[in-house]
Amino acid sequence: MAATTLATEAPGLRGLTRMAPAAPMTIAPVTTTAAPVTTTPGAPARPRGIDLVRARAAVADLLEALGRDTTSEHLAETPRRVAGALAEMLTPRPFELTTFPNDEGYDELVLVRDVPFHSLCEHHLLPFHGVAHLAYLPGERIVGLSKLARALEHLSRDLQVQERLTQQVADLLQQRLRPRGVGVVLEAEHLCMSLRGVAVTGSRTVTSALRGTLREDPRSRAEFLALVGVGSTGRSYPS
Numbered sequence: 001m002a003a004t005t006l007a008t009e010a011p012g013l014r015g016l017t018r019m020a021p022a023a024p025m026t027i028a029p030v031t032t033t034a035a036p037v038t039t040t041p042g043a044p045a046r047p048r049g050i051d052l053v054r055a056r057a058a059v060a061d062l063l064e065a066l067g068r069d070t071t072s073e074h075l076a077e078t079p080r081r082v083a084g085a086l087a088e089m090l091t092p093r094p095f096e097l098t099t100f101p102n103d104e105g106y107d108e109l110v111l112v113r114d115v116p117f118h119s120l121c122e123h124h125l126l127p128f129h130g131v132a133h134l135a136y137l138p139g140e141r142i143v144g145l146s147k148l149a150r151a152l153e154h155l156s157r158d159l160q161v162q163e164r165l166t167q168q169v170a171d172l173l174q175q176r177l178r179p180r181g182v183g184v185v186l187e188a189e190h191l192c193m194s195l196r197g198v199a200v201t202g203s204r205t206v207t208s209a210l211r212g213t214l215r216e217d218p219r220s221r222a223e224f225l226a227l228v229g230v231g232s233t234g235r236s237y238p239s
């Protein structure tokens with residue numbers, strides 16, 4: 001079930017495949033706490049909660065350790081702003097994974113391409129950002145399309161690594177929607193790579209997680225990867 005990682009170029013923007021929903025039904029909220037749903041074995045423990053007072057003091061300490069004058073007018077409010085920004089980026093918004101009966105028996109791939117996302121790299125506390133391609137093969141239920149993006153956004157608001165995030169999105173959709181298959185591809189630029197270290201600007205890391213038929217059936221997998229543009233650039237995705 002490992003995600004595959006490939007460094008590659010960014011493809012162009014593309015569109016959206018969708019279908020009309022029938023009568024709505026709502027599955028229980030994914031979470032209403034300040035911690036994301038964790039569905040991948042080996043993922044870090046859920047955060048204990050955010051202590052804004054300590055976070056502000058820690059940012060002030062960090063600035064002083066970096067030789068900055070925290071009494072200057074420009075920096076005076078920076079600890080509060082940084083702590084607030086981090087708290088916002090690390091607090092997932094609750095959402096409900098709304099599904100509908102698949103009355104028409106739609107059994108082809110449903111794919112939402114080029115969903116923008118951002119998250120925080122847990123190794124450097126720097127953002128990584130890019131686009132996601134989220135697909136599933138419907139079973140008895142279909143899902144409101146915006147919910148695919150919301151599932152990703154929900155899990156992105158955490159200290160993450162791209163590989164784990166990719167798997168968590170796939171597992172969440174697989175567990176909640178019970179489709180015949182799930183495909184998730186994330187393409188992201190990591191600021192810890194482009195602003196420091198090797199300072200490679202513009203390179204993107206691609207990860208994929210396939211479940212069910214999209215993992216096991218070569219034709220379904222090939223169709224999915226072709227639709228997200230993988231085949232057109234000559235990239236290959238080992239399973």
Ligand SMILES: [Zn+2]
Nearest residue numbers: 121123124192
């Ligand atoms: Zn990093």
